[in-house]
Amino acid sequence: MNARFSPGDRVRVREWYPPGHVRTPYYVRGKRGEIERVCGTFNNPERLAYGRADDPKMLYRVRFTQDEVWGRSERPGDTIDIEIYEHWLEPEV
Amino acid sequence: MSDDHDHPHHPEHHLASTYHEKLTAAVIELLAEKRVLSPAQITESIDIMDARGPSLGAKVVARAWVDPEFKKRLLADGSKACKELGIDVGSLKLVVVENTPQAHNVIVCTLCSCYPKMLLGIPPAWYKTKAYRSRTAREPRKVLREFGLEVDDKVAVRVHDSTADMRYLVLPMRPAATEGWSEEKLAELVTRDAMIGVAQANEPIAV
Numbered sequence: 001m002n003a004r005f006s007p008g009d010r011v012r013v014r015e016w017y018p019p020g021h022v023r024t025p026y027y028v029r030g031k032r033g034e035i036e037r038v039c040g041t042f043n044n045p046e047r048l049a050y051g052r053a054d055d056p057k058m059l060y061r062v063r064f065t066q067d068e069v070w071g072r073s074e075r076p077g078d079t080i081d082i083e084i085y086e087h088w089l090e091p092e093v
Numbered sequence: 094m095s096d097d098h099d100h101p102h103h104p105e106h107h108l109a110s111t112y113h114e115k116l117t118a119a120v121i122e123l124l125a126e127k128r129v130l131s132p133a134q135i136t137e138s139i140d141i142m143d144a145r146g147p148s149l150g151a152k153v154v155a156r157a158w159v160d161p162e163f164k165k166r167l168l169a170d171g172s173k174a175c176k177e178l179g180i181d182v183g184s185l186k187l188v189v190v191e192n193t194p195q196a197h198n199v200i201v202c203t204l205c206s207c208y209p210k211m212l213l214g215i216p217p218a219w220y221k222t223k224a225y226r227s228r229t230a231r232e233p234r235k236v237l238r239e240f241g242l243e244v245d246d247k248v249a250v251r252v253h254d255s256t257a258d259m260r261y262l263v264l265p266m267r268p269a270a271t272e273g274w275s276e277e278k279l280a281e282l283v284t285r286d287a288m289i290g291v292a293q294a295n296e297p298i299a300v
Contacts, residue, residue: 079252080252
């Protein structure tokens with residue numbers, strides 16, 4: 001499986017709210033960040049949670065600034081890295 | 094479930110009170126009754142988990158402190174590097190994040206309580222609390238201060254939210270005045286909290 005994004009790419013997390021076992025935290029939906037690394041291919045937890053190991057997805061670590069996520073920070077430049085599956089990411093426009 | 098089952102009783106088995114405790118007890122009984130898992134296998138798995146503790150992680154950190162080539166491999170692929178030391182971290186991928194004079198790392202799981210159990214054992218109770226999980230994402234410096242760790246403003250704080258298939262270990266900075274120390278001696282300075290990122294490694298004086 002080819003990775004759509006590479007380290008350093010700017011991305012935005014999709015702002016959608018599907019039901020079920022979703023591993024994308026609410027606090028980061030719609031936020032912009034940068035690909036920190038490509039983690040490899042893993043089963044989509046949204047299907048795996050229901051016993052269906054049939055939907056491999058590329059997984060990334062995405063780095064966000066605290067300012068972007070919360071609109072404030074304890075110190076500019078502090079960050080939070082989060083693992084996000086490819087179908088949750090789109091290129092930043 | 095029948096009452097004449099022949100597996101050994103866990104002491105807390107019939108004291109289950111909350112919904113999830115009852116569910117756990119029921120699933121364990123069903124797995125045994127349907128012979129999917131034997132009670133001995135369940136006990137064995139619990140024993141293996143109980144036997145794991147921070148000394149495994151400390152061994153990895155001490156090796157990285159004395160062997161720069163190992164450190165490079167550890168940062169590139171944590172799972173693979175641990176195998177060199179005979180530590181199998183299982184199917185989850187280990188990501189090791191390095192503290193430097195420029196950046197301090199801290200680990201949290203905001204969605205549940207993902208933790209590198211294969212290297213640190215069972216997580217401390219505070220790691221699973223809502224307060225730690227929500228506040229570390231939002232105000233890490235304040236949380237670290239409450240743990241007794243003041244991070245200088247010149248140092249970036251990097252939070253790692255363990256949301257999916259990775260597990261994280263912080264590689265703390267090697268304390269000063271430990272030149273020439275053996276790996277075994279260095280490992281004694283590496284605490285569980287230092288590998289979660291809520292503390293630094295101990296100073297030699299504290300040992």
